[in-house]
Amino acid sequence: MKKIPFFNYPALYQEQRSEFIKAMDETCAKGAYIMQQELLDFESAMSAYLGVKHAIGTADGTMAILAGLIAAGIAPGDEVLVPSHTFVATAAAIHHAGGKPVMVDCGRDHLIDPESAEKHITSKTRGIVPVQLNGRTANMDEIGRIAQKHNLFIVEDACQALGSKFAGRFAGTFGLAGAFSFYPSKTLGCFGDGGAVITNDDQVAAKIRLLRDHGRGTDGKIWCFGFNSRLDNIQAAILNIKLKSYDKYIARRREIACKYDASLRHLTQLLLPPAPDSDPKHFDIFQNYEIEAENRDSLRTFLSDNNIGTILQWGGYVIHQSERLGLNNDVPYADAMTSKYMLLPMNTALTDEEVEYICEKIKEFYQA
Numbered sequence: 165m166k167k168i169p170f171f172n173y174p175a176l177y178q179e180q181r182s183e184f185i186k187a188m189d190e191t192c193a194k195g196a197y198i199m200q201q202e203l204l205d206f207e208s209a210m211s212a213y214l215g216v217k218h219a220i221g222t223a224d225g226t227m228a229i230l231a232g233l234i235a236a237g238i239a240p241g242d243e244v245l246v247p248s249h250t251f252v253a254t255a256a257a258i259h260h261a262g263g264k265p266v267m268v269d270c271g272r273d274h275l276i277d278p279e280s281a282e283k284h285i286t287s288k289t290r291g292i293v294p295v296q297l298n299g300r301t302a303n304m305d306e307i308g309r310i311a312q313k314h315n316l317f318i319v320e321d322a323c324q325a326l327g328s329k330f331a332g333r334f335a336g337t338f339g340l341a342g343a344f345s346f347y348p349s350k351t352l353g354c355f356g357d358g359g360a361v362i363t364n365d366d367q368v369a370a371k372i373r374l375l376r377d378h379g380r381g382t383d384g385k386i387w388c389f390g391f392n393s394r395l396d397n398i399q400a401a402i403l404n405i406k407l408k409s410y411d412k413y414i415a416r417r418r419e420i421a422c423k424y425d426a427s428l429r430h431l432t433q434l435l436l437p438p439a440p441d442s443d444p445k446h447f448d449i450f451q452n453y454e455i456e457a458e459n460r461d462s463l464r465t466f467l468s469d470n471n472i473g474t475i476l477q478w479g480g481y482v483i484h485q486s487e488r489l490g491l492n493n494d495v496p497y498a499d500a501m502t503s504k505y506m507l508l509p510m511n512t513a514l515t516d517e518e519v520e521y522i523c524e525k526i527k528e529f530y531q532a
C-alpha cells in the first residue's frame with residue numbers, strides 16, 4: 165500500500181486545476197487584486213449559500229473572529245467564555261479585542277459543554293464564543309438559552325464548520341456574527357490564507373467592512389482605526405469555483421465518516437465522533453474525524469509504520485495547557501482528553517480502499 169498522508173495538499177489543486185489556472189489568469193490579466201469583482205461575487209455567493217444578509221471577506225479566520233468581537237462591542241476586562249479545546253487563535257482574538265478569555269470544558273462530542281459554560285459565568289462575563297469544532301455545531305439551543313438568561317453576546321467560531329447545521333440552522337448564524345476560515349486544509353480551502361464573517365445585522369456588517377480595510381468608508385474617509393485584513397481577489401476567484409461543488413465535498417466526507425463508523429464502532433478501545441445522522445438535530449460536515457484512543461501514542465506509531473499519517477489537533481495541547489498564557493484550568497474533560505485524542509485522515513482525496521486499509525490496520529493494532 166502506498167503512503168496515505170494525513171492531508172494531501174497537491175491533490176486539492178489537481179481536482180480542478182484547469183479551472184483554477186483560468187480563474188487566476190483572468191484575475192491577474194485584469195490586474196484585479198484587491199477588493200474587486202471576484203471578492204464581491206464570492207461575498208454574495210457565500211451569503212446566498214448560508215441564507216444570511218452579509219458575508220464579508222477577511223484575510224484569515226482569526227481576523228474574522230477578532231472583527232466579529234470588536235463589532236460586538238467588547239470592552240476592556242470583559243470576560244468571554246470559550247472552550248479550551250480550540251485553536252489558540254480563538255482565545256487570541258478575545259485577548260486582542262481587549263477581553264479576557266475564560267476556559268470552558270468540552271463534552272464527549274468534543275464541543276463546548278453548556279453546563280461548564282454556565283458554571284464559569286461571573287458578573288464580568290459579556291459574551292460566549294462557541295467553537296463549531298470538527299465540522300459539528302454545538303447544542304445551540306442550550307448555548308442560546310444561557311446567553312439569553314445572562315445577557316451575553318454570541319460570536320461563533322465556525323472556522324471548521326461551513327455548511328454544518330444544528331436544528332436545521334447553519335453554523336455561524338446563531339449569534340451576532342459567525343467567523344469562517346479558508347485555510348488550505350479547511351473544508352472550503354483556498355491556496356493561502358482567507359476568511360469571512362457573516363451577520364444579519366446591518367450595523368455589525370458596516371463596522372466589519374470598516375475594520376477590515378483600515379477604517380475606510382465608501383466615502384473614502386476614515387471612520388475608525390481598522391486593520392489591513394482583506395480577502396485577496398485571487399483567493400476569492402478560487403473560492404468562487406470551489407463553493408460551486410462544495411456540497412459534493414461535504415457528501416463525500418460524510419460517506420467516509422460512515423465507513424469509519426461502521427468498521428470501527430465495535431472497538432471498545434475507541435471513542436468515535438457521533439455518526440452522520442445518528443442525531444437528527446445535527447448535520448455534521450466532518451472537517452475532521454477526531455477520535456479518542458487507548459494507547460494512542462503506540463497506535464499512532466503503528467499506523468505511521470504502516471504508512472498512515474495522523475495528527476493531534478493543536479499539536480497535542482488544548483489552550484489552557486499552554487501555561488504561559490495564564491488561563492484557568494478547571495476543565496477536566498478537555499484536560500484528560502489530550503492524552504487520548506487524535507485525527508484520522510479525513511479529506512476528499514481519500515479512496516474507499518484507503519479508508520478500508522486504515523480501519524484494518526487499527527483493528528490489527530488492537531487485536532495484537
Ligand SMILES: *Cc1c(COP(=O)(O)O)cnc(C)c1O
Binds near residue numbers: 225295
Ligand atoms: C482554522 C481555525 C481558526 C483560524 O483560522 P485562520 O484562517 O488560520 O486564521 C480559528 N479557529 C478554529 C477552530 C480553526 O480551526
